[in-house]
């Protein structure tokens with residue numbers, strides 16, 4: 077195995093175009109090193125991007141917040157550019173593993189590893205994030221929601237890498253909430269999480285809602301049916317309850333035949349509600365609907 | 369096996385080393401440099417026994433490849449002074465039993481106290497949450513960190 081530490085992005089893309097799929101990007105290594113040692117991955121070359129400034133850090137442009145893929149979870153937690161309406165993204169980053177894992181693990185690695193339980197993916201899905209993907213002499217953009225192809229597999233060609241994650245900076249009346257079940261290090265089954273992005277008007281009418289679930293299916297995904305139900309409705313206890321019931325049904329159908337279907341669909345209701353209330357709180361600054 | 373040249377500063381000393389390309393930082397420390405205070409427990413990022421400070425932050429040295437550490441500054445348990453306040457507090461509070469987790473715990477505590485000399489109990493527990501201990505039940509470790517914080521602030525630790 078050849079170990080490569082390029083000086084800049086151009087060099088990374090050069091090596092990638094030479095080795096294609098035989099070369100793996102290594103960022104924090106918190107997924108990849110374990111896989112290599114287990115023999116699940118056997119790359120001919122490793123290209124280290126963990127200290128490449130070009131691929132690190134969080135910037136604000138006119139319209140977007142842009143995150144470099146080699147940005148660590150700790151850097152996301154500590155970033156002052158991510159304001160309080162984006163609390164859900166920080167909460168998700170903070171919920172990852174341990175301080176040691178958060179100091180090394182990156183958001184790009186979280187996305188590209190494409191695990192069903194990747195914690196920062198639901199919030200980024202709820203933000204309707206766009207991924208910028210580059211290869212030597214080429215560049216394209218794809219919505220995160222269209223990126224995942226299967227468990228552990230994202231839509232990347234052998235010569236391509238993820239170079240940026242971007243989403244629109246939320247407005248005052250918008251908020252991103254996150255909630256994750258159970259303790260960290262708990263069983264994977266209880267790593268279930270939800271992220272909800274919400275915009276409401278003065279009348280409490282839902283203008284925009286995007287819901288994403290984690291650790292339920294093959295990869296984190298949007299819950300479109302529930303989004304559709306909620307859009308345009310006044311948010312109150314009744315609509316929240318209806319949405320929960322719909323979600324439970326949708327998830328039960330999706331997992332039908334699997335042992336976990338019942339547990340997950342019921343647990344999802346509560347986790348979704350917490351994420352929704354967290355989002356609502358960020359939009360309004362008050363919490364009208366939390367009873368229990 | 370091809371070798372890769374790296375420069376690292378470990379415990380204040382500069383090294384220029386040739387490393388195997390798949391060598392982990394923990395193997396570099398333990399096998400090549402005989403800095404055996406860093407322990408290997410799980411080898412999978414779960415236990416924190418292999419914790420070192422790299423670029424000012426605690427990391428699991430079992431999950432860093434040596435070549436990735438090129439140009440970085442690393443502190444291992446050997447880099448902590450003999451009469452260090454945290455170390456002494458661990459001993460005095462009975463926070464060391466078998467001692468396997470201790471190097472990692474001390475470095476996790478140092479990394480916390482370097483930023484925050486007034487941590488709450490919750491912050492202490494969070495800071496050592498990536499370090500498992502099979503012996504102490506953690507309470508004595510938390511007391512040791514509290515005591516070290518107080519001593520560092522200039523109190524008497526009681």
Ligand SMILES: Cc1cc2nc3c(=O)[nH]c(=O)nc-3n(C[C@H](O)[C@H](O)[C@H](O)COP(=O)(O)OP(=O)(O)OC[C@H]3O[C@@H](n4cnc5c(N)ncnc54)[C@H](O)[C@@H]3O)c2cc1C
Pocket residue numbers: 100101102103104105106107108109110145146171172173174177180181182183184185186187188189193194195196232236237238239260412413414
């Ligand atoms: C003890 C432990 C606890 C953990 N807890 C959690 C948890 O609570 N929540 C959670 O979500 N995850 C958790 N993880 C998993 C892991 O830390 C995360 O998935 C992390 O985000 C991986 O990032 P990395 O930089 O370490 O990825 P790496 O291991 O470096 O890479 C992962 C994969 O992504 C590819 N890749 C990385 N960056 C790019 C890029 N820019 N372009 C193209 N491909 C790329 C690599 O080639 C590799 O295939 C845990 C891991 C461990 C060991």
Ligand code: FES
Pocket residue numbers: 407408409410411412413414415416417418419428429430431
């Ligand atoms: S040996 Fe590295 S975390 Fe357990």
Ligand code: FES
Pocket residue numbers: 463464465466467468469470500501502503504
């Ligand atoms: S003292 Fe034995 S593992 Fe902590």
